[in-house]
Amino acid sequence: MLITPVDFTSPTAAKDFTESLHKTGFGVLTNHPLSQALLNTVYAEWYAFFQNEAKHNYAFDPSKYDGYFSPKISETAKGNTKRDLKEFYHIYPWGRYPAEVSDAAKQYYAEGATLAATLLSWVEQYTPSDVKAKYSMPLSQMIEGSEQTLLRVLHYPPLRGDEEPGAVRAAAHGDINLLTILPAATASGLQVLGKDQAWHDVPCDFGMLIVNIGDMLEEASAGYYPSTIHRVLNPTGEEAKKSRVSLPLFLHPRPDVVLSERHTAGSYLAERLRELGMNG
Numbered sequence: 001m002l003i004t005p006v007d008f009t010s011p012t013a014a015k016d017f018t019e020s021l022h023k024t025g026f027g028v029l030t031n032h033p034l035s036q037a038l039l040n041t042v043y044a045e046w047y048a049f050f051q052n053e054a055k056h057n058y059a060f061d062p063s064k065y066d067g068y069f070s071p072k073i074s075e076t077a078k079g080n081t082k083r084d085l086k087e088f089y090h091i092y093p094w095g096r097y098p099a100e101v102s103d104a105a106k107q108y109y110a111e112g113a114t115l116a117a118t119l120l121s122w123v124e125q126y127t128p129s130d131v132k133a134k135y136s137m138p139l140s141q142m143i144e145g146s147e148q149t150l151l152r153v154l155h156y157p158p159l160r161g162d163e164e165p166g167a168v169r170a171a172a173h174g175d176i177n178l179l180t181i182l183p184a185a186t187a188s189g190l191q192v193l194g195k196d197q198a199w200h201d202v203p204c205d206f207g208m209l210i211v212n213i214g215d216m217l218e219e220a221s222a223g224y225y226p227s228t229i230h231r232v233l234n235p236t237g238e239e240a241k242k243s244r245v246s247l248p249l250f251l252h253p254r255p256d257v258v259l260s261e262r263h264t265a266g267s268y269l270a271e272r273l274r275e276l277g278m279n280g
């Protein structure tokens with residue numbers, strides 16, 4: 001499966017990007033506006049944070065889902081029985097934020113959310129009229145005033161060799177939200193499932209920004225935009241001794257937004273969180 005990167009600055013970027021999402025479930029952007037220097041700062045600071053026992057002072061709130069999730073309460077991908085080999089921290093503008101790091105991640109959240117909103121407006125602009133008619137409101141309005149957009153700082157610890165058999169860094173899954181934007185992680189391992197039903201490596205190059213469709217956009221578009229199934233493989237050899245830090249930003253609508261006859265954004269999110277086993 002060949003994915004053609006889209007130059008963010010191209011006059012045809014919006015059309016080309018939206019076409020890629022429809023055909024493949026994800027898009028790759030070059031010349032994007034996110035700062036590599038800022039991203040490097042976030043990665044360095046949060047890698048250090050995950051090595052610090054102070055992380056346990058921010059244990060996640062089971063009613064709000066902000067804060068630190070330890071490996072013991074990590075996600076179990078839908079349809080799987082083993083928890084992923086990862087720990088992570090949920091950043092919301094209203095949520096708790098560690099004193100041990102600078103505000104770089106907050107700055108990245110703001111920049112990433114602005115970019116994600118632009119990309120969502122591109123999708124809306126180039127959605128065919130018959131599909132657009134299925135939306136309960138314009139996509140851009142679904143996120144207005146939303147406090148649910150989530151920046152997740154992910155840390156995949158080095159493998160020790162005593163992991164539960166069959167456990168992986170991230171089992172195959174789809175994201176819950178509308179769109180996810182993902183800059184290059186600190187190590188490779190991410191793969192996406194193409195429409196050809198084959199797994200494809202995702203480039204680990206900062207010059208490329210990966211954007212994938214989440215389940216909510218698939219729901220709202222009645223399948224026109226397919227949610228992208230992806231996974232993170234366990235590394236081997238020397239790579240297995242290294243951490244991997246990743247920074248996905250999940251663009252979420254307000255909970256009251258109607259996605260389909262079956263779901264509001266709030267009911268869909270609650271259902272998926274139960275499926276992920278993230279209830280403590």
